[in-house]
Amino acid sequence: MSGAPVIAGWDHVSSGKVRELYVPTGTPDIRSASELLLVASDRVSAYDFALEPPIPGKGELLTRLSRFWFTQLSDVPNHIIGPSSGGTPVPAEVESRSMHVMPLEMFPVECVVRGYLVGSGWAEYQQTGSVCGVALPQGLSNGDRLPEPIYTPAYKAPQGEHDENISYEQTVDLVGADVAATLRDLSLHVYTEAAAIALERDVVIADTKFEFGQDADGRIRIADEVLTSDSSRYWDARADGRTDSFDKQIVRDWLSANWDRQGTPPVLPEAIVSRTAARYAELIERLGA
Numbered sequence: 001m002s003g004a005p006v007i008a009g010w011d012h013v014s015s016g017k018v019r020e021l022y023v024p025t026g027t028p029d030i031r032s033a034s035e036l037l038l039v040a041s042d043r044v045s046a047y048d049f050a051l052e053p054p055i056p057g058k059g060e061l062l063t064r065l066s067r068f069w070f071t072q073l074s075d076v077p078n079h080i081i082g083p084s085s086g087g088t089p090v091p092a093e094v095e096s097r098s099m100h101v102m103p104l105e106m107f108p109v110e111c112v113v114r115g116y117l118v119g120s121g122w123a124e125y126q127q128t129g130s131v132c133g134v135a136l137p138q139g140l141s142n143g144d145r146l147p148e149p150i151y152t153p154a155y156k157a158p159q160g161e162h163d164e165n166i167s168y169e170q171t172v173d174l175v176g177a178d179v180a181a182t183l184r185d186l187s188l189h190v191y192t193e194a195a196a197i198a199l200e201r202d203v204v205i206a207d208t209k210f211e212f213g214q215d216a217d218g219r220i221r222i223a224d225e226v227l228t229s230d231s232s233r234y235w236d237a238r239a240d241g242r243t244d245s246f247d248k249q250i251v252r253d254w255l256s257a258n259w260d261r262q263g264t265p266p267v268l269p270e271a272i273v274s275r276t277a278a279r280y281a282e283l284i285e286r287l288g289a
């Protein structure tokens with residue numbers, strides 16, 4: 001896996017599967033940071049593996065998606081530090097795929113919102129008639145739009161472990177009643193607004209997950225990446241196969257046909273890489289992001 005880029009003025013502190021986290025040079029740790037830099041790589045992940053090779057332009061395209069939605073949803077406080085607010089300069093070579101953000105006390109809750117019945121939700125519904133404890137009407141099919149979006153939070157496991165679906169009541173135990181209600185209400189609001197905007201452009205946001213944190217003044221802000229095709233399922237409303245995702249379906253389908261899930265996944269062929277890059281670009285164009 002390609003290593004974290006060296007960035008003038010910034011020290012690397014943490015790696016995700018496809019992103020890197022930096023603090024200003026000389027900052028002892030993330031807790032004492034006055035600003036952070038989230039840098040998106042071109043890596044694509046599937047089945048908990050960072051795949052090879054990287055998808056050219058993916059980091060920039062996903063950063064454009066987050067920036068687009070932070071702008072569209074400007075009524076929701078977020079963690080972005082604008083270029084006008086000064087701070088450590090962001091070098092041009094990473095600027096288009098990075099987000100300059102304020103450090104927050106992050107809540108240990110993955111705020112998942114589902115607007116459609118798909119993936120693990122569909123599997124659970126077939127067994128129990130509900131999703132994460134939320135009862136649903138009978139007779140729904142895979143890919144169906146839910147009568148209304150549902151909030152199905154998960155406990156944010158330490159890096160490298162799987163998040164664990166929890167009940168709303170368990171989020172109350174984790175963060176308190178007031179914050180739990182705010183996280184739920186903001187998550188449903190942001191998903192509902194974004195899904196409506198996307199649908200006007202023939203794009204379906206089937207589900208997504210948000211992360212929130214609290215700033216030094218106690219204000220709750222939406223953080224991390226927002227409504228990217230890494231954190232959300234995007235479908236093409238104009239496609240025949242309603243659940244054709246805008247990006248990862250190509251990679252997932254190829255892996256399903258060429259990998260037995262044993263050991264590490266094979267290197268993606270050039271044709272798959274270029275088609276995936278084209279789908280990312282098509283999503284950006286369709287949304288006008």
Ligand SMILES: C[C@H](c1ccccc1)n1cc(-c2ncnc(N)c2C#N)cn1
Pocket residue numbers: 014015016019020021036038039079101102103104105106213223224225
């Ligand atoms: C999961 C993600 C991550 C990204 C890149 C590499 C490894 C992890 N991450 C984001 C924070 C974070 N912490 C404090 N304040 C913030 N505003 C944010 C944000 N966003 C911590 N981790």
